[in-house]
Amino acid sequence: MAKRIDVSGLTAYYGSHKAIEDISMTVEPRSVTAFIGPSGCGKSTFLRTLNRMHEVTPGGRVEGKVMLDDENLYGSEVDPVSVRRTVGMVFQRPNPFPTMSIFENVAAGLKLNGSYKKSELDGIVERSLKGANLWNEVKDRLNKPGAGLSGGQQQRLCIARAIAVEPDVLLMDEPCSALDPISTLAIEDLIGELKERFTIVIVTHNMQQAARVSDRTAFFNLAGVGQPGKLIEIDETERIFSNPSVQATEDYISGRFG
Amino acid sequence: MKTDIEPISSAAGSPPQVRTRSIGRAGDKIFLGLSRGSGIALLVIMAAIAAFLTYRAAVAISKDEANFLTTFEWNTGSSPMRFGIAVLAYGTVVSSVIAMVIAVPIAVGIALFISHYAPRRLAAPVAYVIDLLAAVPSIVYGLWGALFLVPHLTGLYTWFDDYLGWTGILSYQGGAARSLFTVGILLAIMILPIVTSVSREVFRQVPKMHEEAALALGATRWEVIRMAVLPFGRSGIISASMLGLGRALGETMAVATVLSPNFLIETSLLDPGGGTFAQNIASHFKEAGDGGRDALIASGLVLFVITLLVNGAARMIIARRKEYSGTAA
Numbered sequence: 197m198a199k200r201i202d203v204s205g206l207t208a209y210y211g212s213h214k215a216i217e218d219i220s221m222t223v224e225p226r227s228v229t230a231f232i233g234p235s236g237c238g239k240s241t242f243l244r245t246l247n248r249m250h251e252v253t254p255g256g257r258v259e260g261k262v263m264l265d266d267e268n269l270y271g272s273e274v275d276p277v278s279v280r281r282t283v284g285m286v287f288q289r290p291n292p293f294p295t296m297s298i299f300e301n302v303a304a305g306l307k308l309n310g311s312y313k314k315s316e317l318d319g320i321v322e323r324s325l326k327g328a329n330l331w332n333e334v335k336d337r338l339n340k341p342g343a344g345l346s347g348g349q350q351q352r353l354c355i356a357r358a359i360a361v362e363p364d365v366l367l368m369d370e371p372c373s374a375l376d377p378i379s380t381l382a383i384e385d386l387i388g389e390l391k392e393r394f395t396i397v398i399v400t401h402n403m404q405q406a407a408r409v410s411d412r413t414a415f416f417n418l419a420g421v422g423q424p425g426k427l428i429e430i431d432e433t434e435r436i437f438s439n440p441s442v443q444a445t446e447d448y449i450s451g452r453f454g
Numbered sequence: 455m456k457t458d459i460e461p462i463s464s465a466a467g468s469p470p471q472v473r474t475r476s477i478g479r480a481g482d483k484i485f486l487g488l489s490r491g492s493g494i495a496l497l498v499i500m501a502a503i504a505a506f507l508t509y510r511a512a513v514a515i516s517k518d519e520a521n522f523l524t525t526f527e528w529n530t531g532s533s534p535m536r537f538g539i540a541v542l543a544y545g546t547v548v549s550s551v552i553a554m555v556i557a558v559p560i561a562v563g564i565a566l567f568i569s570h571y572a573p574r575r576l577a578a579p580v581a582y583v584i585d586l587l588a589a590v591p592s593i594v595y596g597l598w599g600a601l602f603l604v605p606h607l608t609g610l611y612t613w614f615d616d617y618l619g620w621t622g623i624l625s626y627q628g629g630a631a632r633s634l635f636t637v638g639i640l641l642a643i644m645i646l647p648i649v650t651s652v653s654r655e656v657f658r659q660v661p662k663m664h665e666e667a668a669l670a671l672g673a674t675r676w677e678v679i680r681m682a683v684l685p686f687g688r689s690g691i692i693s694a695s696m697l698g699l700g701r702a703l704g705e706t707m708a709v710a711t712v713l714s715p716n717f718l719i720e721t722s723l724l725d726p727g728g729g730t731f732a733q734n735i736a737s738h739f740k741e742a743g744d745g746g747r748d749a750l751i752a753s754g755l756v757l758f759v760i761t762l763l764v765n766g767a768a769r770m771i772i773a774r775r776k777e778y779s780g781t782a783a
Contacts, residue, residue, distance in 0.1 A: 252669055254574075281672030291663040295685030304681060305671035354667070361671065 198225040198395050199265040199364040201246065206260030207424075208238070208245050210253065215241045217424035219260075221414060223365075228387060228396045230406035230433065233416030234448070238425025239399050242416070243367050246397065247283035248276040264364060281309065284363035288370040290350035292342035292357070298325075299338040301353055305361040320360055328356035329386050348379025355386065359394070366390065368398040372405065384409050403449055407437050415445045511755045514748030522752070526717050528734065530746035537749050539756050541717050545634055545728035546757065549709070550702040552638025552723070557645050558695050564646075565653035566679060581654065588647035596711030599640040600632075604712060607631040607639070611724045626724040632714035635723040637730070640708055645698035652697060656690025657683055689772040696768045703761055706732035731757040 201223040208216045216238035223229045231239040244250040245258050248269060262269040269279050292301045302321045306312055312320070321338070325331040330352040334345070342353050351371060358366060368387075372380040387409045390396060400406050406413050414430035429442045440446050515522050517535050525538025564584065568577045608631050615626035664682040673681055684691075715729040715737065729737075735750045742750060 247670065249666065249670060252666070277672050277674050279672075280670055285670035287663060287666065287670070289663055291661075291667040293664060293667065293681060293685070295688070304668075308671060308673055308677055357667075357671070 198393060200225050200263075201365060201395065201397075202263040203246075204261045204263075206242070206245060206258065206262065208241055208250055208258045209256070211255035213422075214424040216245075216416075217426055219427045221427060221430050223395060223397060224412070225395045226391055226393070227411040228391045228398060228409050229430075230410035230413045231397065231399045231416060232401075232403060232406050232413060232448075233425070233428075234418070235401075236421075236425070237416040237418045239414075239416045240369055241425070242427075243369055243397060243399050246365070246367055247285055248279045249285065251276065281305075281361060282363055283365045283367060284358035284361065285367045286351070286354050286358055286369065286371045289374050290347055290354050292345075292350050292353050294341070294343045296342060297339045298334050298342045298345070298353060301342040302356050302360050304357060309361060321356075324356040324360035325353075327359050327390070328352045329382060329389075330356055346379070348375050348382055351375060351379065351383060352386065355383075355390075359390070363394065365395045365397065368396065370399050370401060373401060380405070403437075407433060413437070415440070415442070415448065417444055417448070507751055507755055510748045511752035514745065514752045517745060518749070526719065528717055528738070528749075530738070530742060530749045535745055535749060539731070539753050541719055542729050542731045542734050542753055543756065543760070544719050545637075545713075546703055546730040546732075546760070548723065548728075549634045549637040549641060549730060550699055552635060553641035553645060553702045554695060554699055556639065556642035557649055557698060558691070560642075561646050561649035561694070561698075562653055562691060564650045565657055566683070568650075568654050569657040570675070570679060570683065581651075584647050584650050586647075587643075588651070592644065592705060593707045593711065595640060595644050596708035599636065599708060599712040603640060604631050604636060607636055611635075614724060622721050623723050625722045627722075630714065630726060631724070632712060632726040633720075633722075633724050634713070634728045637709050637713050638723075640712055641702040641705055644705065644708060645701050648701060649694045649698040652694035653687065653691055656687040656694070660686045692768050692772055696765055699764060700761060703757065703764075704732050705730075706736045709733040710736045 203222070204220045206216070206219045207214065219242060231243065233239050241250060246262060246269075248258075250256045250258055258270060260270070264282070268274065269283075292298075293304060296304065299321055302324050303312075303317055306317065306320060322331060322335075325334060330349060333349060334340075334353075342350065345353060351374075355366075355371075372383050375383065384405065387396060387398065391411075398406075398409065410433045412430060413433040413436040415428045415436065416425050417428045418425045428444055429436070429440065431441070435441075436445060437449055440449070446452075514535075518537060519534040520527060520536040520538055522538055524540050525536065526541055527536050527538060528541075529536045564580070568581050568584075572580060608628075611626040611631055612628075614624045619625040660683050664686060665678050668678040668681040709730050710733040713729065713733055714726040715733060716727040717729065718727050720727045731753050735754060738746065738750055
């Protein structure tokens with residue numbers, strides 16, 4: 197439950213193309229860490245190495261070490277499937293399973309992990325939907341298709357689905373970029389509540405959002421097109437946005453480039 | 455058509471800007487006329503064919519001394535004609551069902567292998583070979599069935615008889631394996647390519663984000679297929695199966711070459727005998743007189759109705775779960 201992530205010397209490739217190079221950082225448990233940076237700087241790729249989703253892409257491979265407390269996620273005996281069961285993920289576009297009801301969507305991950313009694317399942321689904329601030333809106337239509345909800349509701353459904361399996365870490369890849377401001381606010385409030393229980397890493401293009409929701413912020417950049425993305429600096433969010441130690445960070449957040 | 459052409463000639467003397475606009479309009483009108491005309495022509499031709507066939511069939515049925523639906527007999531040569539489609543309907547449906555039961559799971563398996571399991575350099579050749587199977591003429595399948603499949607199935611049928619003969623439907627008395635079950639196996643091979651190709655295309659179209667949703671929950675490859683791919687592809691699999699079933703129901707030459715027809719419904723699927731609509735038409739059409747031809751037309755109409763019913767049922771199955779189909783997302 198809510199583990200520390202410790203990354204050292206991580207490099208990821210797409211085929212022969214080096215997407216990110218030599219990244220090391222520590223993510224504290226029960227905190228929100230935001231990744232910011234220009235498009236193509238590798239922040240999403242880096243996020244996807246944290247639950248071994250990167251290698252799902254044809255040609256994707258990773259060098260380096262990601263420690264989740266004292267377990268190396270890239271250890272030779274580690275099954276990527278079991279990694280993804282402990283490191284949950286929410287995607288840019290809400291992706292509830294279109295063929296499943298709201299209830300089935302939330303229970304989908306649980307059914308992979310083993311068999312539950314109906315009453316247990318009911319309890320977990322309710323708790324997860326409440327945890328995602330969606331329960332009151334959907335409690336009367338749990339058997340309706342999840343794809344029938346609004347975009348913001350769908351995204352909260354996806355969060356409910358991710359937290360239902362009680363992961364150690366929750367990764368969010370631009371979770372609000374397809375949502376309107378009201379839905380965005382709802383998700384941001386939710387992130388504030390979820391960090392009491394989970395380690396949260398969020399990629400965002402919206403610097404105000406990073407400033408609002410995160411405790412620490414990491415800035416990524418790349419030297420040029422075709423060059424690998426690198427971690428420029430990671431620090432307390434307040435410091436990154438007021439007094440960053442690297443000039444490029446200040447240029448980026450003040451809107452001078454990117 | 456005359457009114458469609460007119461704007462072009464009248465616009466010839468106008469300023470260029472107006473002229474291009476009116477040519478565009480004329481083009482639209484011509485295209486509208488063409489597409490509407492061909493649409494109407496298609497409907498008229500279809501209606502004419504249907505009316506002609508129904509008329510001929512009605513003539514034949516009115517001359518039928520026996521019950522058209524329940525008689526086990528096809529005697530159109532002598533003066534009071536006695537014929538019925540019971541055996542043909544049974545044989546057609548049973549051989550097609552056997553073909554579906556064998557072909558659909560295999561086709562879905564091959565399609566999943568090509569779309570989700572096989573490495574890229576293997577997937578393309580496998581898909582190509584499968585598509586190639588669709589190009590083999592059905593008479594070639596028929597000859598292969600008669601010369602190779604029939605003699606080689608007797609061993610399998612004897613084995614069936616030893617262990618499952620007690621069921622009645624899988625007993626086997628020996629002799630050439632020119633039975634409905636053999637026809638079903640041959641039809642399964644023949645419809646495999648179409649069912650595979652259509653399923654493969656559907657599986658390829660499963661949105662990446664649904665597969666990633668399953669993967670991110672910790673699903674194995676098979677669980678991804680069960681959670682995201684198969685449910686999304688469900689209506690596509692049904693459509694693919696219906697295309698295959700359409701082929702199986704109407705297949706003529708291959709069935710006529712393999713089956714040893716009679717007008718009995720055998721309890722066993724393995725014993726030779728039986729018949730199908732298309733095979734019966736092919737076997738009788740040449741020597742049939744006018745009355746006989748009308749009787750065959752009547753049987754063909756019944757096949758048409760069966761095909762319509764099957765397709766209607768499939769559409770209903772697809773429509774019933776439309777809100778879960780994924781098209782709304």
